Amino acid sequence: MWYKLWELFYRFFLIGLFTIGGGYAMIPMITDAVLSEGWMSLEDLMNFFAIAESTPGPFAVNTATLVGFNFVIESPIMGALVATGAVVLPSFVIIYMIARNFHHLMENKYIVFALAGIKAVVVGLILSVVWNLMSNSIGIVTQLFKNWDFYALAIIVIILIISKISKKIGPIPLIILSGILGYIFYGLL
């Protein structure tokens, strides 16, 4: 169990350190950590992202808590505490230093250059996660279920993208809408 906690700590510490521009930027890193270490399945993780998005509190903290809780089966609460503490620690230390008038830290040109590069890279990484999610769910769907599921998924995604672009609906209504569509397509039809 101690090894698991350590693994969790150091993974989430790095994730907290390299997340710039909000919680979503950590999605590729969390996905990599979880899948490469075999902590849980991609499907589980997607459910977690959904919960993290639709419950109060910062997305990043919610996700860390969920992953920690579910990964350390021997002591879920410890897992949740360690993952959450680890993801928050870099922010705390960095901001504490800046607040103590280390303003020049963020004006250092090397740090500015590094942050610009990181933001661009994160866009590419997130896009590749979306790509993997889509192809993965289509792959699973065509192998395990009848073809209908594939069309259902395509229809759901198209409806959601259109409603997101045209109506600019917020994340919570979008999750509710996708839940309703899921119920109609996979539960009823």
Add this chain to the structure above:
Amino acid sequence: MKILWHLFITFFKIGAFTFGGGLAMLPFIQDEMVRKHGWITEDEMLDIIAVAESTPGVIAVNTATFVGYKVKKFWGSLVATIGVILPSLFIICIIAMYFKDFLAIPAIAAIFKGIRAGVAVLILNAALTIYKKIKKDALSYVLMGLSFILSLFIPIDSIFIIIGGAVVSIIVHVAMSRGKEDAHVV
């Protein structure tokens, strides 16, 4: 002591009642900190937002740490930070305990199948939001394309790709500014 308790309660409330993470919390934080308690000024709040967005880490946590420090130094920052994450810990642990049983209900499973598609759309949207904020130069596009291709086709941890992006960006920017200086000399 009283002000520490106040800080804790205020950030606990912010953690418990705001959905959608850091950016969604900012108006709420602003209202509580500037208008209701007068702990910080409007200008300081703008500074805090700029710092919180451009430094690594979770935006909500960054803001809590920064405001806490302004109000009551180290203990203020500690108390505010713990306050903002505590509701998440509680709520999420309770949900996590029952989630597996919950998902065993067929109707719920169908709903979550739809929600996973919704989450993919939200993640796609997040990429667009960050894209809007980056500098649109050749280097950005090259880094974006490379990171997409690398992470898709090579089993490499995205943390290394991120570190690589930072290093390449530093090297290119430094090389470009050197180039400009040389041009001046000539």
